[in-house]
Amino acid sequence: MxxxxxxxxxxxxxxxxxxxxxxxxxxxxxxxxxxxxxxxxxxxxxNLVARALRGNNLQIVPIAVLELGEFYYGELASQISRQLVQIGMEPALCFNPRHLMKMSRSFSTSGSILVFGSDYETVHELSRRQKVVTIDALLPVMPSVGNVSINFNAIYRHLAESLLRRGRRRVAIDSGHYLRCLDRGWPIQKIPAVFDVLAEAGLDTVGPNSRHVFGAAPELGAWLDAHPRSIDTVICENDLEAARVIGELAARGLKTPDDVLVVGCDANCKLAGMWSVKLDTNQIAVRAVAILKRLLDGDDVRDNPEYMPELLDEFDQPIPISRPAPALKTS
Incomplete structure (x- = not known):
C-alpha cells in the first residue's frame, strides 16, 4: 500500500x-x-526507513531507561511513548549509553529522551548530532539539550519535616535502588534530603550498616525481630516496596500507620494507611515531549519546566508545603 x-x-x-x-x-x-x-x-x-533516507532523519526517538524494572521508570517510559506517538514520532527503548549512541548513529534519529542515568559525556556527545531531553538531570546547561526538573529535594525535606512534626523520630530507609546508585556512582535525589533534615534535628536513620539503609523488606523484617520497637517510620523507594514492608510488619503483628508509618513513592499502588510521594508520570511525560518538540522546531529552550511532586497522607489527602520550596540548583 x-x-x-x-x-x-x-x-x-x-x-x-x-x-x-x-x-x-x-x-x-x-x-x-x-x-x-x-x-x-x-x-x-x-515506511520509516524510506522516510529517513529521503530526509536524512528518522522519526525515532530513543528513550534511555537504565532501570526499567522500577515501576516509576517503566510507567514514565510508557507515558513518554504515548506522547511521542501522538506527535507522529516512534519511541524506541534503550537500556544503556552504548545502545543509545549506536541507535543514534545507525538511524540518524531526531532526538533522545533520557529518563534516567544521564551523564555529561553521553548527553554532550548526543547533543552534537541531535536534540536531547533529560529527566531530572543535574547537568550544566548545554545547547540542544532540555531538562524536566523534579524537585525531589523539596518534597523529601517536606516529608521529613512532616514526620518530625508528628513525633516520628525513629526513621528507617528501605531502598535497594539507593544502594545501587551509590555503588554505580549514579546521582541520588531523594533520600539525601531526609538525612539532612534528620541531622538538623540531631537524629540519624535506623539501619543495619554504616549507610543506615535497608536493601529490601525482608532485611528490615529481620532487623525488627532483633530490635523490636526500634522503628516508627519506614521510607521506601516506591509503593511496591512499601507494600512489601507492610507485609513484613503484618507478619509481626504491627499495623500501619499506628505502629509503623510506611511511606512509598509514585502513588500508583498506594495501600490503605500508608503515605506516598505522588509522581504524575503523565505530567512529566507531557513536559518532556513538549520540550523535545520545541527543540526540533528550532527553539532555544532555556525555560526548562520544574515538576513538583505531592505528599499524600494515609487518607490520600495532600500534605501542603508550609513554605515556598527552594529553587533547584544547577551545576
Missing part, C-alpha cells in the same frame, strides 16, 4: 496526505481526519 493510494482515497494531494500523517499543524483538522481514516481503511503504515 502506498501513500498515493491513501491520498487518492482521501481526495487530497500526496504532499497533503504526508503532512497529515505527520500531524503537521498546517493541515486543517477535517482534512487530517479524512486522511487518517483513509490510512486506517487501507491499513497503510509509513
Amino acid at each position: 502506498t501513500l498515493g493510494k491513501v491520498a487518492e482515497r482521501a481526495g487530497v494531494a500526496v504532499d497533503t496526505a504526508r503532512k497529515a500523517l505527520r500531524h503537521d499543524p498546517s493541515v486543517r483538522p477535517y482534512i487530517k481526519e479524512r486522511v487518517l481514516k483513509a490510512a486506517m481503511e487501507l491499513d497503510y503504515h509509513p
Whole structure:
C-alpha cells in the first residue's frame, strides 16, 4: 500500500496526505481526519526507513531507561511513548549509553529522551548530532539539550519535616535502588534530603550498616525481630516496596500507620494507611515531549519546566508545603 493510494482515497494531494500523517499543524483538522481514516481503511503504515533516507532523519526517538524494572521508570517510559506517538514520532527503548549512541548513529534519529542515568559525556556527545531531553538531570546547561526538573529535594525535606512534626523520630530507609546508585556512582535525589533534615534535628536513620539503609523488606523484617520497637517510620523507594514492608510488619503483628508509618513513592499502588510521594508520570511525560518538540522546531529552550511532586497522607489527602520550596540548583 502506498501513500498515493491513501491520498487518492482521501481526495487530497500526496504532499497533503504526508503532512497529515505527520500531524503537521498546517493541515486543517477535517482534512487530517479524512486522511487518517483513509490510512486506517487501507491499513497503510509509513515506511520509516524510506522516510529517513529521503530526509536524512528518522522519526525515532530513543528513550534511555537504565532501570526499567522500577515501576516509576517503566510507567514514565510508557507515558513518554504515548506522547511521542501522538506527535507522529516512534519511541524506541534503550537500556544503556552504548545502545543509545549506536541507535543514534545507525538511524540518524531526531532526538533522545533520557529518563534516567544521564551523564555529561553521553548527553554532550548526543547533543552534537541531535536534540536531547533529560529527566531530572543535574547537568550544566548545554545547547540542544532540555531538562524536566523534579524537585525531589523539596518534597523529601517536606516529608521529613512532616514526620518530625508528628513525633516520628525513629526513621528507617528501605531502598535497594539507593544502594545501587551509590555503588554505580549514579546521582541520588531523594533520600539525601531526609538525612539532612534528620541531622538538623540531631537524629540519624535506623539501619543495619554504616549507610543506615535497608536493601529490601525482608532485611528490615529481620532487623525488627532483633530490635523490636526500634522503628516508627519506614521510607521506601516506591509503593511496591512499601507494600512489601507492610507485609513484613503484618507478619509481626504491627499495623500501619499506628505502629509503623510506611511511606512509598509514585502513588500508583498506594495501600490503605500508608503515605506516598505522588509522581504524575503523565505530567512529566507531557513536559518532556513538549520540550523535545520545541527543540526540533528550532527553539532555544532555556525555560526548562520544574515538576513538583505531592505528599499524600494515609487518607490520600495532600500534605501542603508550609513554605515556598527552594529553587533547584544547577551545576
